[in-house]
Amino acid sequence: ESGKRQSQREGMPPRDTSSDRQNISTTPLQPATTGSLGLDLAATVSMDLITPQPYKIPTSIKGPIVVNNTAMGALLLGRSSASMLGLIVLPGVIDADYTGEIYVMVHALVPPLRIEKGQRIAQLVPLPQFTKSMPPIAMDNRGEQGFGSSGELALLTLDLNTRPKKTVVITCKGVTHTLEGLLDTGADSSIVGPQYWPPDWPVLPSMVTVTGVGGLTLAKKSPQVTICLDGRTVFTTLSIVPLPERVQCLIGHDILSQIGMIL
Known part of the structure; x- marks a missing residue:
């Protein structure tokens, strides 16, 4: 679980920075148990969340999500153990035609909070594409465009x-x-x-x-x-x-x- 006790965390690798990031992987995700509905996602960098603002955490997992040799969409959700410990995952949708790296949007309920590399922070719940037979607005695939980039983007900045x-x-x-x-x-x-x-x-x-x-x-x-x-x-x-x-x-x-x- 992402929020393990100290005794369970012994032997973890030392802190890393973004320069130590793993290569983006196309290795299939695996369920934790035979009854698991979700596929766990782990952070591939260590990061300090020092404000309540959202942070984008890389996972080095690349779409599409493939289950039984079929590309599927997925809901990106938090894990209950992480939520109990103050890490809030903002839900997201991973499209079946998304081919970029999957990121997890998080914020700290009570900052500062540290995420360690390798800690499981979220889960993907695979979903079939029920909209496949419906005509799309645009014929382009999602590709590597994420975070709403299929539409116009509004950026709010604070000087x-x-x-x-x-x-x-x-x-x-x-x-x-x-x-x-x-x-x-x-x-x-x-x-x-x-x-x-x-x-x-x-x-x-x-x-x-x-x-x-x-x-x-x-x-x-x-x-x-x-x-x-x-x-x-x-x-x-x-x-x-x-x-x-x-x-x-x-x-x-x-x-x-x-x-x-x-x-």
């Missing part, structure tokens, strides 16, 4: 320069450090980029487990610090996790709710 930002003063053992904080009520945890954390300030291994696929322990965290924002003070700990370029720190719901700030 980080337009997001609300505030000066954040962090105090640790009587020493202050000032950063520009990006305010985001969608983030449950407040985060500082490691390059902006003072090198002479302590950094601790996290003792709090944030459960996810394969389990998750925050790589680093701050000691108890004082956060001053808009003249209001909060005592908290911060996660030390890489952030997007130009973002020094992310002030999440954990701090904003304490100071009563509404965006």
Whole structure:
């Protein structure tokens, strides 16, 4: 299962990055048991989900889904064990004529959350193409076009320069450090980029487990610090996790709710 206990996870391969990705495979998927309706999909990269936004996880499995020598469509669904541990899989449809790599769209219920390479995170439930006898709108095959690319695509972007930002003063053992904080009520945890954390300030291994696929322990965290924002003070700990370029720190719901700030 994707959310195994620690004793079951021993012997897992070390963390990998996207540069270590496996080659895309056309090897047939296999059911877990003789009664399984679904075919498990595993992540082929390790990935940290540090915000609640959706992430696209590669599986290195290429369509079409072939069952008994017949190309079939499939429903892409989550696994109950992963859902219980906070990894939410966004359902999808894999067409019978899709020949590209299959990706899994996921988001973390309570970020940050780490997905390990090789962890089974989703399942495909094969379906026959009942619409095969109906005339299609276009005669082209789906091919490698995925994620709604058979129609027009609308892209919504968010300029980080337009997001609300505030000066954040962090105090640790009587020493202050000032950063520009990006305010985001969608983030449950407040985060500082490691390059902006003072090198002479302590950094601790996290003792709090944030459960996810394969389990998750925050790589680093701050000691108890004082956060001053808009003249209001909060005592908290911060996660030390890489952030997007130009973002020094992310002030999440954990701090904003304490100071009563509404965006």
